[in-house]
Amino acid sequence: MQMYRKYKMFFTMIFQALLRQKTRMFIALLAVAVGAAIISGMITVYREVPAQLGREFRAYGANVLVLPAGDSSTFDETSLTSVRNALSGEDVVGLAPFLYERLEVNKQPVITGGTDFAELKKVSPYWMVKGEYPAEGSKEILLGAEVAKKIAQDADKAIGQTVSVSAGEGTAIKQFTVSGVVSTGGKEEQFAFVDLHMLQEITGKAGAVGLAQLSIVADGDKLAAVEEKIGAADPAVQPQEVRQIARSEFSVLSKLQVLILLVTLIVLVLTLICVTTTMTAVVTERRKEIGLKKALGASNHNIVMEFLGEGCVLGALGGLLGSGLGYLFAQSVSMNVFSRGISFAPGIAILAIVLSILVTGIASLIPVRIATNVDPAIVLRGE
Amino acid sequence: MSLLELKDVSMLYNGKVPALQHVNLSVEKGDWLAIMGPSGSGKTTLMNIIGCMDHATSGHVILDGVDISEVSNDGLTQLRRDKIGIVFQQFHLIPYLTAVENIMAAQYYHSMPDKKEALEALDRVGLADRADHLPSQLSGGEQQRVCIARALINYPVLILADEPTGNLDEKNQQLVMKIFHELHEEGHTILTVTHSAEVGAEAERRVIIEHGHMREAES
Numbered sequence: 001m002q003m004y005r006k007y008k009m010f011f012t013m014i015f016q017a018l019l020r021q022k023t024r025m026f027i028a029l030l031a032v033a034v035g036a037a038i039i040s041g042m043i044t045v046y047r048e049v050p051a052q053l054g055r056e057f058r059a060y061g062a063n064v065l066v067l068p069a070g071d072s073s074t075f076d077e078t079s080l081t082s083v084r085n086a087l088s089g090e091d092v093v094g095l096a097p098f099l100y101e102r103l104e105v106n107k108q109p110v111i112t113g114g115t116d117f118a119e120l121k122k123v124s125p126y127w128m129v130k131g132e133y134p135a136e137g138s139k140e141i142l143l144g145a146e147v148a149k150k151i152a153q154d155a156d157k158a159i160g161q162t163v164s165v166s167a168g169e170g171t172a173i174k175q176f177t178v179s180g181v182v183s184t185g186g187k188e189e190q191f192a193f194v195d196l197h198m199l200q201e202i203t204g205k206a207g208a209v210g211l212a213q214l215s216i217v218a219d220g221d222k223l224a225a226v227e228e229k230i231g232a233a234d235p236a237v238q239p240q241e242v243r244q245i246a247r248s249e250f251s252v253l254s255k256l257q258v259l260i261l262l263v264t265l266i267v268l269v270l271t272l273i274c275v276t277t278t279m280t281a282v283v284t285e286r287r288k289e290i291g292l293k294k295a296l297g298a299s300n301h302n303i304v305m306e307f308l309g310e311g312c313v314l315g316a317l318g319g320l321l322g323s324g325l326g327y328l329f330a331q332s333v334s335m336n337v338f339s340r341g342i343s344f345a346p347g348i349a350i351l352a353i354v355l356s357i358l359v360t361g362i363a364s365l366i367p368v369r370i371a372t373n374v375d376p377a378i379v380l381r382g383e
Numbered sequence: 384m385s386l387l388e389l390k391d392v393s394m395l396y397n398g399k400v401p402a403l404q405h406v407n408l409s410v411e412k413g414d415w416l417a418i419m420g421p422s423g424s425g426k427t428t429l430m431n432i433i434g435c436m437d438h439a440t441s442g443h444v445i446l447d448g449v450d451i452s453e454v455s456n457d458g459l460t461q462l463r464r465d466k467i468g469i470v471f472q473q474f475h476l477i478p479y480l481t482a483v484e485n486i487m488a489a490q491y492y493h494s495m496p497d498k499k500e501a502l503e504a505l506d507r508v509g510l511a512d513r514a515d516h517l518p519s520q521l522s523g524g525e526q527q528r529v530c531i532a533r534a535l536i537n538y539p540v541l542i543l544a545d546e547p548t549g550n551l552d553e554k555n556q557q558l559v560m561k562i563f564h565e566l567h568e569e570g571h572t573i574l575t576v577t578h579s580a581e582v583g584a585e586a587e588r589r590v591i592i593e594h595g596h597m598r599e600a601e602s
Contacts (some may be wrong), residue, residue, distance in 0.1 A: 010491070012484060013477075015482055020478065021479075140541065288475070295487050296464070297463045297464025299457070299461075
């Protein structure tokens with residue numbers, strides 16, 4: 001009960017002091033709140049960037065290849081089901097199987113890929129297709145831009161034409177309709193693409209898959225764990241990281257995160273300077289009050305605790321206000337840059353409040369030192 | 384043994400400017416002493432030394448059996464807290480605390496805040512109904528009475544009053560002096576510093592300080 005009375009008086013003095021010096025304290029509160037807002041916003045962005053940007057990076061194609069294990073040149077389609085099951089908890093964007101065979105299209109040899117176009121669209125969203133992708137199980141063919149030129153001179157005119165497709169001399173010839181022409185800027189323009197099962201039928205390789213392209217939101221260590229899972233899922237397949245994509249993704253993300261950390265550090269230092277300046281001004285303005293308290297018998301410990309208390313309350317209030325503003329800031333960044341909302345993270349809010357309290361606590365140390373040096377006799381001198 | 388004894392006390396500022404020179408003074412328990420003198424005579428320096436806010440350059444100051452000349456700064460803080468109640472000319476109330484909270488602050492630094500006791504102290508100086516007012520909502524006389532209530536709250540052995548009526552009108556001056564008379568009658572030891580002959584005349588004993596030298600006033 002006695003300690004309660006003592007603490008109650010302590011907090012009465014702290015809160016009344018803060019409330020009375022509204023203008024000065026508002027500036028300090030604003031500094032802390034802005035600092036906390038930027039810090040919590042930055043930490044939220046820092047945390048969200050890999051996930052958000054990782055998804056953005058997936059637009060640039062697969063980051064893992066699933067290849068046949070050992071010396072085999074193909075593996076069975078069922079292995080992909082095992083891989084899918086093994087990755088059920090992961091953020092898989094798409095898994096597109098491919099089987100490449102040399103076919104004759106209008107009697108010209110063309111490397112033709114059989115694939116699942118629904119998955120292909122997810123894995124390689126950058127493919128520019130004039131016309132349409134072939135429908136599943138249909139006798140439709142997607143021609144690479146260069147192949148289309150060879151067949152119809154003008155690539156656009158190839159769309160809608162019927163072409164004869166066979167596995168070579170002496171094999172059955174099937175008629176396919178050109179559903180579209182694809183431009184990628186890469187070697188795909190020299191290929192043709194049909195539904196996987198159609199290609200398996202033409203070549204008599206039922207169920208065979210040459211490779212699969214996996215696009216998954218994962219970086220660095222997480223990607224290594226994904227590869228491990230794939231390796232363990234089925235002995236018939238082995239994963240291979242698409243190094244240039246995965247590494248450049250990792251490198252961009254790392255640089256971005258370092259940048260965010262640096263900005264956060266600079267904001268912390270600026271907040272520290274601003275709060276120190278304000279608190280020093282507060283202490284200077286209140287020299288007479290400090291002298292009076294000392295004349296009444298307040299020890300240096302009392303004075304230190306009161307100013308640290310004021311600083312910490314200021315830090316807590318500023319941190320609370322700032323973490324709310326920081327969330328709005330991060331939300332706005334995420335909406336404008338990634339077009340995706342982010343969820344409120346209580347952990348980051350708590351971290352921002354604790355950091356604000358620490359920063360104001362540290363910022364109060366110099367002013368508090370000045371306060372303890374105030375001579376109680378100034379109240380009698382009438383300075 | 385005297386409650387307060389100054390033996391050959393001198394104070395030099397910056398090691399060469401004399402503020403007090405060879406001052407000797409003895410105050411008994413229950414005395415009401417007025418230290419009088421013009422501005423710059425050394426009154427405030429003496430008040431600082433007796434009020435445990437400064438060390439004399441030389442000599443001994445013995446308060447309630449403790450030689451404060453040999454006490455550290457922390458020790459002086461403790462002595463101020465335990466033995467002295469100060470009434471200031473400019474009242475010096477903490478501006479953001481109410482009247483009763485100002486008194487409780489003194490209790491807080493001394494031992495434990497006790498609102499009931501603080502209210503009784505306010506009642507004693509006739510301000511029970513102004514307990515929840517901020518200093519800015521009180522008149523000068525009322526502020527000074529809060530200051531007196533605060534000085535008394537921790538049962539000090541010595542009440543130091545620095546020009547206690549210096550900023551008050553005549554009516555409030557009389558009110559404050561009446562309280563000092565009551566305190567004196569109750570046996571409190573009071574030391575008033577003033578340049579006013581009128582206020583000095585209220586005390587039972589007067590000393591005059593001039594250019595740092597002290598002498599007993601002619602009665």
